[in-house]
Structures are given as C-alpha cells and as structure tokens.
Amino acid sequence: MTHSHSTKPGTAIVTGASSGIGKVYADRLAARGYDLVLVARREERLKDIAADLRQRYGVNADVLVADLSRPDGTAAVADRLSRDASVSLLVNNAGFSALKPLTNTPDPVITDMIGLNVTALTLLSKAALAAFKQRNAGTLVNIGSGAGFAPYPGIPVYGSTKAYVYLFTQSLQGEVEGTAVRVQLVLPGAVVSEGWDVAGGADLDPLPESIVMTTEDCVDAALAGLDQGERVTAPSLHDDASLRDYEGLTGRLLQSMFDGRPAARYRVGS
Numbered sequence: 001m002t003h004s005h006s007t008k009p010g011t012a013i014v015t016g017a018s019s020g021i022g023k024v025y026a027d028r029l030a031a032r033g034y035d036l037v038l039v040a041r042r043e044e045r046l047k048d049i050a051a052d053l054r055q056r057y058g059v060n061a062d063v064l065v066a067d068l069s070r071p072d073g074t075a076a077v078a079d080r081l082s083r084d085a086s087v088s089l090l091v092n093n094a095g096f097s098a099l100k101p102l103t104n105t106p107d108p109v110i111t112d113m114i115g116l117n118v119t120a121l122t123l124l125s126k127a128a129l130a131a132f133k134q135r136n137a138g139t140l141v142n143i144g145s146g147a148g149f150a151p152y153p154g155i156p157v158y159g160s161t162k163a164y165v166y167l168f169t170q171s172l173q174g175e176v177e178g179t180a181v182r183v184q185l186v187l188p189g190a191v192v193s194e195g196w197d198v199a200g201g202a203d204l205d206p207l208p209e210s211i212v213m214t215t216e217d218c219v220d221a222a223l224a225g226l227d228q229g230e231r232v233t234a235p236s237l238h239d240d241a242s243l244r245d246y247e248g249l250t251g252r253l254l255q256s257m258f259d260g261r262p263a264a265r266y267r268v269g270s
C-alpha cells in the first residue's frame, strides 16, 4: 500500500524503533507518508523493519544504529537532526526500565537508564528544537510514563526518569509558545511489549488484562491526541479532568513554595 498524501510530511526520526511502541510509531508514521529514520541498537531488526516499511508504504526508511546511553550514539542522532532539514518529527521513545530496589540495581544499569531515559532524551530534544525553531516548524514527541506521577514499588530509578520527562517536556512547551513548533508529552500506562522482559522481574501476565493496552492502541491514541492538538496525551486515562486538576494543583504548589517566612508549624523565630 502506498500513502495517499499529496504533500510529503517530511522525515520522522523514531528512537527505539526496533520493537514495541517505537516499532508501531514507525509503522503508523510511514502510513501517514513520513520518510523514516529508525534508531536503535539491533541493526538486523531495524533493517527488516525498514525494508517492510519501504515495501508496504513506498516511503524512504533509513537505519541509524546507535546506543543512546552512550554520548557518541546520541551525538550521531543529534547530528542527523541538525543536518537534515527534511526532519519534521522526532519521537523520543527509546527507554528501558529495571524492576529492582535501588540497592539491588547494578551501577551500570542505573547510569545506562539515566543516560538513555534522561540524558539522550534531553540532548535530542535540544537538537530537535534548535532545528525546528529555526524553521518555525516541526514536532517533538517525548514518551514519558504513567509511572512518573508517583513512587511505584520496585522502579525507583525508572519512575524518577519518567518524572523528569514529565517536567522537562512541559517546560519545553513553554519554550515553543508563540511558534509553530509543537511538543507533545505521551504518558502510556501498562503496554504489552518486550520492555517488561528487559525490566527483568517484571511480568505482565499477573496483571488483569483490563489494565494492559496493546502497542497499537497506545500509538493510535497518542497520534489521535497529537491530531487533536493535545499537549499531554495519556492513552489509558479516561478521566482527563484528573490530569488538569493535577496540573492545576502542582502549579499552585509551585507558587506556594516561594515564601520568605518559615511556615508557622516550624515555630522558627517564635
């Protein structure tokens, strides 16, 4: 099947495109007529996916093999973002979790997780926004997680990296205000993917089927949210008023944190 768009939407870079949510993003974006740059570490998988997308949708699909927990891997993708003016969309999706208490998590796993989920996402957001702001066009999509809202047992580092993605991405939305550049934060809940095997000790099987989403539904909902102009899209959140309440409450809390007088309950100076 070839796409039916008369004007091409440009090139989308999808990190973590070799499996799970990223692989479905690549498929859906190719269906919308985007050319693709598929980023991950497993080259053979990326090549197979790229060949399939070319064949089914008639788009260009490049493979960029990069370990984004390493500075050179991130630099290679940032370089593509700065050099290739056709890039109109970045999906910062690559990420991994480790289901372990902090003291049982090996140091390299911690540094790789922060390197990928936080540092790479930050540097690639920077490279994307620099390019997009210059052209006053382009969309950045950052994948956070429902697990970033509150401490969740067994994922102290992962949950905190996603809390970072939440605050960071919303801060960027302030930086693009008044421009045509868009920044979307996507907050999946529990989604069927290899990510749960990678997390080690995590198992979707005991979870009630009713709380677990398919990758296809997750990405289709995320893209529907993007089409609707949402800044924050939570595919599995039915009561979106609670998200607005949360944003309102945390905004008010932020303001209340700044007062030169110690709170009365501490009885300082009394």
Ligand SMILES: NC(=O)C1=CN([C@@H]2O[C@H](COP(=O)(O)OP(=O)(O)OC[C@H]3O[C@@H](n4cnc5c(N)ncnc54)[C@H](OP(=O)(O)O)[C@@H]3O)[C@@H](O)[C@H]2O)C=CC1
Binding pocket: 015, 016, 017, 018, 019, 020, 021, 022, 039, 040, 041, 042, 043, 066, 067, 068, 069, 070, 073, 093, 094, 095, 096, 097, 116, 143, 144, 145, 146, 147, 187, 188, 189, 190, 191, 192, 193, 194, 195, 196, 198
């Ligand atoms: N599944 C879920 O329940 C949820 C997932 N998320 C988030 O969604 C995103 C995608 O996860 P999901 O699809 O579930 O997991 P998968 O494990 O299926 O996909 C992760 C992708 O990231 C890539 N990746 C991992 N490490 C690196 C690295 N160092 N450098 C480059 N690429 C890397 C993997 O490719 P390769 O191994 O080939 O490098 C793979 O393509 C993540 O950010 C995750 O935190 C958020 C909420 C819920």
Ligand SMILES: CC(=O)[C@H](N)C(=O)O
Binding pocket: 097, 098, 145, 146, 147, 155, 158, 188, 189, 190, 195, 199, 202
């Ligand atoms: C708990 C997990 O590790 C999962 N990937 C999520 O983000 O919810």
